[in-house]
Amino acid sequence: MRTTTWQKSTYSGNGDNNDCVEVAATGGTIALRESDTPATVVRTTPPALGVLIRTLKAGTGRG
Incomplete structure (x- = not known):
């Protein structure tokens, strides 16, 4: 059985x-x-995910 290793930001x-x-x-x-x-x-x-992160950082999202 495969175990998933979850990570969270150190800022959390x-x-x-x-x-x-x-x-x-x-x-x-x-x-x-x-x-x-x-x-x-x-x-x-x-x-x-890379596209999402770059879009969020650039502030070019529509909404």
């Missing part, structure tokens, strides 16, 4: 009330989840 801190997005590499995909609802997992590809 430790202790209670430090909910954050966690990320894990699983084969050829990237898995994302919210630490306060770990059963809900979103999967994407590294290139698609």
Whole structure:
């Protein structure tokens, strides 16, 4: 059985009330989840996640 190793940002801190997005590499995909609802997992590809991150950093999102 394969174990998924989840990581969160060091900016999140430790202790209670430090909910954050966690990320894990699983084969050829990237898995994302919210630490306060770990059963809900979103999967994407590294290139698609890269586009999302670059778009967010550039502030060019539409919404």
